[in-house]
Amino acid sequence: MSILVNNLSKFYGDAKAVDNISFEVHSGEILGFLGPNGAGKTTTMRVITCYLSPSSGSISVEGHDVHSDSLAVRKLVGYLPEQNPLYHDMNVLEYLEYTAQLQGVMPPLIPRRMKQMVEACGLGEMKHKDIGQLSKGYRQRVGLAAAMIHDPKVLILDEPTSGLDPNQIVEIRSLIRDLGKQKTVILSTHILPEVQATCNRVIIINRGKIVADGPIEDLQRSLHGGEKVILEVDVPAGQSFDLISVQIKSIPAVETVSLIDEKNGLKRFSVETSDATDIRKDLYLLCVQKGWGLLELHREQTSLEDIFRQLTSDSTK
Amino acid sequence: MKLTNIKYIFLKEVRSFFNSPVAYIVIVVYLAILGWFFVSNLFINNMSTLRTVFEMTPFLLLFFAPAMTMRLISEEKKAGTLELLFTKPIKEYEIVTGKFLAAWVLYFFTLLPTLCYYITITFIGTLDTGTVIGGYLGLMLVGAVFLAVSVFGSALTENQVVAFIVSLFIVFALFMLDKILFYLPITLATILEYISVDYHFSNIARGVIDTRDIIYYISTVSFALFMATSVLQKRRWA
Numbered sequence: 207m208s209i210l211v212n213n214l215s216k217f218y219g220d221a222k223a224v225d226n227i228s229f230e231v232h233s234g235e236i237l238g239f240l241g242p243n244g245a246g247k248t249t250t251m252r253v254i255t256c257y258l259s260p261s262s263g264s265i266s267v268e269g270h271d272v273h274s275d276s277l278a279v280r281k282l283v284g285y286l287p288e289q290n291p292l293y294h295d296m297n298v299l300e301y302l303e304y305t306a307q308l309q310g311v312m313p314p315l316i317p318r319r320m321k322q323m324v325e326a327c328g329l330g331e332m333k334h335k336d337i338g339q340l341s342k343g344y345r346q347r348v349g350l351a352a353a354m355i356h357d358p359k360v361l362i363l364d365e366p367t368s369g370l371d372p373n374q375i376v377e378i379r380s381l382i383r384d385l386g387k388q389k390t391v392i393l394s395t396h397i398l399p400e401v402q403a404t405c406n407r408v409i410i411i412n413r414g415k416i417v418a419d420g421p422i423e424d425l426q427r428s429l430h431g432g433e434k435v436i437l438e439v440d441v442p443a444g445q446s447f448d449l450i451s452v453q454i455k456s457i458p459a460v461e462t463v464s465l466i467d468e469k470n471g472l473k474r475f476s477v478e479t480s481d482a483t484d485i486r487k488d489l490y491l492l493c494v495q496k497g498w499g500l501l502e503l504h505r506e507q508t509s510l511e512d513i514f515r516q517l518t519s520d521s522t523k
Numbered sequence: 524m525k526l527t528n529i530k531y532i533f534l535k536e537v538r539s540f541f542n543s544p545v546a547y548i549v550i551v552v553y554l555a556i557l558g559w560f561f562v563s564n565l566f567i568n569n570m571s572t573l574r575t576v577f578e579m580t581p582f583l584l585l586f587f588a589p590a591m592t593m594r595l596i597s598e599e600k601k602a603g604t605l606e607l608l609f610t611k612p613i614k615e616y617e618i619v620t621g622k623f624l625a626a627w628v629l630y631f632f633t634l635l636p637t638l639c640y641y642i643t644i645t646f647i648g649t650l651d652t653g654t655v656i657g658g659y660l661g662l663m664l665v666g667a668v669f670l671a672v673s674v675f676g677s678a679l680t681e682n683q684v685v686a687f688i689v690s691l692f693i694v695f696a697l698f699m700l701d702k703i704l705f706y707l708p709i710t711l712a713t714i715l716e717y718i719s720v721d722y723h724f725s726n727i728a729r730g731v732i733d734t735r736d737i738i739y740y741i742s743t744v745s746f747a748l749f750m751a752t753s754v755l756q757k758r759r760w761a
Contacts, residue, residue: 255610259759280612287610291603295539307531308611352607 214263225414238405284358294338440499532621571648588669589690661727671747
């Protein structure tokens with residue numbers, strides 16, 4: 207067991223940021239931490255990294271308690287904070303050296319570690335530049351390089367890909383996936399495809415409580431019983447949405463029909479069923495029978511976005 | 524206690540003083556003001572003494588100490604880099620001590636060129652070396668107190684202007700304490716006199732190095748740094 211969070215709560219004054227959450231992370235696992243703004247993701251990460259103390263509950267990292275054995279925990283953890291704070295008046299190499307020194311890397315090993323990190327994060331051309339002159343994407347890489355400089359067993363990354371362009375995002379994600387093979391990684395993000403692309407497990411947190419925890423496929427299965435089918439048809443003028451809707455609903459399993467889009471007489475519907483029956487064939491036969499021109503028909507998997515919205519939508523009210 | 528951690532913080536801060544205009548501005552402006560007072564009085568008084576240096580420096584330091592240290596912690600608070608330091612395996616007092624020592628070294632390099640005055644005067648007159656050594660030792664100790672207090676001021680806030688004003692107020696109070704004593708009852712006056720920076724400085728500047736004065740400086744600096752450390756530790760529970 208790499209990280210063990212037990213009944214953790216954190217208050218800021220009267221406000222409860224994290225409310226009695228428990229979870230564990232195994233080594234070699236990449237855990238995605240999802241949640242709307244203010245859900246408690248950053249607070250949880252800050253407690254694990256010893257930046258904040260828990261109001262109640264306990265956390266241990268590789269067997270070391272964050273409260274009683276804090277220095278040992280801080281040695282094991284590499285942390286990239288949310289805003290990626292850096293010293294703008296230092297150049298990249300100076301900063302990496304300083305970080306390595308403070309992380310307690312043995313002085314003779316520091317030059318080698320710096321070289322490895324500069325290579326791994328693609329900082330070769332920028333290594334002599336002041337951090338203040340770098341673009342946001344490069345700063346993010348510097349932050350990542352610094353977080354990994356001491357080869358930590360546990361990596362905690364608070365929104366690691368924010369501010370990166372699509373190419374860089376792909377690179378950083380594959381870097382994280384590689385790292386995840388030997389290390390324990392927790393990353394938080396708003397970007398849902400990121401979780402699908404990098405994580406093997408996801409925790410969704412809302413208002414300080416865990417609302418879902420498990421592999422993405424399990425969540426998709428457990429949260430959505432029915433299917434969703436997108437149908438685009440060319441119907442003769444004069445047929446109203448209500449009329450078409452009634453006809454589609456005559457198929458037994460169909461529960462709701464909604465119009466997504468209407469352009470030049472083409473109508474696009476989203477059809478949802480109450481159970482897992484495949485209704486695509488029925489829809490096709492219906493189109494043939496009514497003489498509608500069938501332009502598109504496909505089944506949509508419940509995306510992580512839907513799960514996320516289902517689980518956290520109450521927070522917007 | 525890990526001296527290496529203090530060393531790393533110290534070296535980083537010294538480097539950022541001397542890589543930025545801060546160090547040079549402090550040194551040049553201090554020397555310009557001091558030089559103006561020194562030269563304008565030297566031949567009028569017609570005395571071979573460094574009294575101007577020893578009298579003006581604590582006064583100038585009221586402004587220079589808060590100015591030199593105001594960014595040390597507050598800037599890191601504002602930029603968020605304090606979060607990086609706090610999640611590394613180092614202790615708060617190591618951070619505070621390293622930063623204080625860096626400021627003290629900058630102050631040492633600020634005082635260093637005033638040895639020119641010493642050299643100049645030995646050419647045109649005779650100087651009492653004992654009072655010069657005592658004077659410089661006293662200046663280093665007064666500086667240590669002012670800088671340590673200002674480091675505490677910087678730990679209080681993420682706003683550098685607020686840090687400067689708060690530090691200025693505290694060092695000004697420490698400096699002025701023994702100048703208001705005659706308004707006060709005698710028991711209170713002796714206590715305040717002991718707290719006053721200037722009272723101990725005048726002892727050392729006369730060339731009298733008394734352990735009581737040394738203990739005063741060491742304990743005041745330690746207390747100020749301890750307070751700064753406590754302020755930093757508090758945020759874990761915020």
